[in-house]
Amino acid sequence: MESTLESHDVARKTTMADTEFVKTGNNLLLKLHALMRISRTYDSKNVALVQFIQESLKMINSFIEREGSFSLKIVRDDLYINQQRLRYSVEGFNSFKYLLTQWKKRFIGEVIFKEPVDERMLRAFIYTLVDLEEGQEENATLFNQKLQQEGISAVQVNPLEQFEGEDGVHTVRKGDLKDVAKKIFFETIGTVKEVVTQIRGDQHADVRKLKRLAQKMIHIMMEDESILLGLTTIKNYDEYTYNHSVNVSIYALAIGRRLGFSRETLTELGLTALFHDMGKSKIPIEVLNKPGALDEKEWALMKKHPMAGVETVLNLKQLGEINPKMVIGIFDHHLKYNLTGYPNLYHKKETSLFGRILQIVDAYDAMTTPRVYKKTPYTLEQTLAIMQKESGIHFDPILLKVFVNLVGVFPIGSLVLLDSGDVGIVYKAHPDPKWIDRPQVVLFGKDGTEEGKTFVDLSETDSDGHYKWSIIKTLDPNQYHINVAKYFCA
Ligand SMILES: [Fe+2]
Numbered sequence: 001m002e003s004t005l006e007s008h009d010v011a012r013k014t015t016m017a018d019t020e021f022v023k024t025g026n027n028l029l030l031k032l033h034a035l036m037r038i039s040r041t042y043d044s045k046n047v048a049l050v051q052f053i054q055e056s057l058k059m060i061n062s063f064i065e066r067e068g069s070f071s072l073k074i075v076r077d078d079l080y081i082n083q084q085r086l087r088y089s090v091e092g093f094n095s096f097k098y099l100l101t102q103w104k105k106r107f108i109g110e111v112i113f114k115e116p117v118d119e120r121m122l123r124a125f126i127y128t129l130v131d132l133e134e135g136q137e138e139n140a141t142l143f144n145q146k147l148q149q150e151g152i153s154a155v156q157v158n159p160l161e162q163f164e165g166e167d168g169v170h171t172v173r174k175g176d177l178k179d180v181a182k183k184i185f186f187e188t189i190g191t192v193k194e195v196v197t198q199i200r201g202d203q204h205a206d207v208r209k210l211k212r213l214a215q216k217m218i219h220i221m222m223e224d225e226s227i228l229l230g231l232t233t234i235k236n237y238d239e240y241t242y243n244h245s246v247n248v249s250i251y252a253l254a255i256g257r258r259l260g261f262s263r264e265t266l267t268e269l270g271l272t273a274l275f276h277d278m279g280k281s282k283i284p285i286e287v288l289n290k291p292g293a294l295d296e297k298e299w300a301l302m303k304k305h306p307m308a309g310v311e312t313v314l315n316l317k318q319l320g321e322i323n324p325k326m327v328i329g330i331f332d333h334h335l336k337y338n339l340t341g342y343p344n345l346y347h348k349k350e351t352s353l354f355g356r357i358l359q360i361v362d363a364y365d366a367m368t369t370p371r372v373y374k375k376t377p378y379t380l381e382q383t384l385a386i387m388q389k390e391s392g393i394h395f396d397p398i399l400l401k402v403f404v405n406l407v408g409v410f411p412i413g414s415l416v417l418l419d420s421g422d423v424g425i426v427y428k429a430h431p432d433p434k435w436i437d438r439p440q441v442v443l444f445g446k447d448g449t450e451e452g453k454t455f456v457d458l459s460e461t462d463s464d465g466h467y468k469w470s471i472i473k474t475l476d477p478n479q480y481h482i483n484v485a486k487y488f489c490a
């Protein structure tokens, strides 16, 4: 432990501004991650590696020159650079996870570069690191010995510190990814709003920003689908249209992922979903927010929104970001699977794949959200039951199956009563589809407080092989005045 104390003396707090620190820190992680990966695959004379080492050296050394030293340390599931916790970016998440996992497996807790290094030192460091045997507690000592043999005094390695209550060494704290997801979720809602306002005012609308956000959502979805799905339970009543577009996009992406779409197709799908109701910007607010039923004239206006949406995207200055698949998807989103929806068609055509996906997720989100004309929405269970009845009519039966499988028999956000008498919220679907009816549930504390909440996995059995908990029935959160979204935002 002596060496760890020393490290605190060597390192000092960075003087960089917050955003710059996040950027520089994440760049350093990316470099170290790539170095570890490349050196595991290529031998040391490889040209790609030589160039990469040069670039990394430049970055590490300029950091050391500026800050006096460079220390990267693991504390529980966080990474600290020069004693400052690193908040990683979406792009940096993979590197973050990789370093954390690989270092923990090797019981390496901290690396300190006390002064600038040269190419030989960096190579020796990286190759020694990747050659360490996993699971050896004395790795840090061996590492330092090896560095000494090589005459390298600029680099020092410290062992991993174990903390009480730490289970398993390969976990990454999901909390951080959740923070990133939340930020992107709200940023996307804000950007959709911005774009709609720009379109209303005939101003230049920034499509590329929305595209980048869609890509970030995909990135998060690849890491953990349940985080974004959980955020769709927020259902912001005031910002309905914008919030709705983002939710629709999250559900659509989740279906697209199950269908094995490439990242490029997913981006197109996500953007189509974000744009699907853009045509509503041409409809008067009084009609959109009318509490009662629409009269014939108002309905006729409403039915124009898919076509108005098509016109809107075709008029975008950055039309290069839009392709026919996306335009047709917007056109089709109320057409229904059997073509009995709107707009009216003069010639029969097939509904497009994007259109069929949107029909499902659009209806699902609309039915589960409180609206001016329906203050108490359907529960998730009621919604799925209604949708099943429309299978083959309103909805593509196969895609509907994919969707039901995705949200589960008990969708994320369902309020459930367990046979133990506890009430909880479905928090995450079981990763194995075989346990579709046995999701993970967060139970309220006995006194109903946040602090007492516990997480249970319904697939767990006791020593006799009996399930520890089972769902007896779902409850209507509106009746119990429970704000489900709170559990996904905390
Ligand atoms: Fe619509």
Ligand SMILES: [Fe+2]
Pocket (backbone or CB within 6 Å): 244, 276, 277, 362
């Ligand atoms: Fe919609």
